[in-house]
Amino acid sequence: MGNVRRVPTSTIEPPADAEAPRRHPKAPGPGERTREHHSQCRGCADVPGSLRIRSWVEDDGVSVRSRFDVLDEHQGGPGLLHGGLLMTAFDDALGTAHTQVVRAAVTARMETDFRRPVPVGTTLWLRSRVDAVVGRKVYTSGVAYLGELDGEVAGTARALFVKVGAEHFLKHSRPEDLEALGASREVIEAARAAP
Numbered sequence: 001m002g003n004v005r006r007v008p009t010s011t012i013e014p015p016a017d018a019e020a021p022r023r024h025p026k027a028p029g030p031g032e033r034t035r036e037h038h039s040q041c042r043g044c045a046d047v048p049g050s051l052r053i054r055s056w057v058e059d060d061g062v063s064v065r066s067r068f069d070v071l072d073e074h075q076g077g078p079g080l081l082h083g084g085l086l087m088t089a090f091d092d093a094l095g096t097a098h099t100q101v102v103r104a105a106v107t108a109r110m111e112t113d114f115r116r117p118v119p120v121g122t123t124l125w126l127r128s129r130v131d132a133v134v135g136r137k138v139y140t141s142g143v144a145y146l147g148e149l150d151g152e153v154a155g156t157a158r159a160l161f162v163k164v165g166a167e168h169f170l171k172h173s174r175p176e177d178l179e180a181l182g183a184s185r186e187v188i189e190a191a192r193a194a195p
């Protein structure tokens, strides 16, 4: 592997004694559409280049179901969904499930099993849930089905999200994007000056 440095990582398996997740009081209720991550999200916002994934809250108030219409522009192999875009769909759907439970978290690690090729023209349905929250760590898992919910399994994924506060975005996002969300130059500069 030449000079590639291995970064140590911890497991993304939730501890066996972790408590079941509870719905955040400000999250949408069962049957409701979930909110987009933000107005420019290329997973779920209605903007050019987005996968335009739409999600709804399940009856338990915690899990979500998501719809992804696979189009020509999503190809990898001829007429087939690109694997990286299936991962994007999982990242978005699992990242929507976590918003039912915690305010903001970012993907730290994700693993995906690709079980079946996904032809262009297919509607993929995903079921996603938070399995456990332990401190800042949010453990999630999901399944993608071909054509209908609980149909043939196209893939499965697990991801660890880590809770972050506003300072994560104030420090790392482009200032113009933060200003578009209403943050002042002073607030952005103060967050960047902080240790």
Ligand SMILES: CCCCCCCCCCCC(=O)SCCNC(=O)CCNC(=O)[C@H](O)C(C)(C)COP(=O)(O)OP(=O)(O)OC[C@H]1O[C@@H](n2cnc3c(N)ncnc32)[C@H](O)[C@@H]1OP(=O)(O)O
Pocket: 009, 010, 011, 012, 037, 038, 091, 092, 095, 104, 105, 106, 107, 108, 109, 135, 136, 137, 160, 162, 164, 169
């Ligand atoms: C306004 C719009 C809002 C919108 C907000 C929602 C947006 C969601 C959008 C969809 C999802 C995305 O695209 S998110 C974008 C893609 N993801 C990112 O850009 C994240 C980049 N990575 C980071 O910023 C950082 O590495 C963090 C925040 C993930 C972690 O850094 P940190 O804050 O310093 O915390 P750290 O101490 O390292 O880790 C905390 C705990 O998690 C564990 N941990 C950390 N990383 C890993 C890992 N890869 N694998 C296993 N475990 C890990 C640590 O061992 C530790 O466990 P222990 O010692 O406590 O046991």
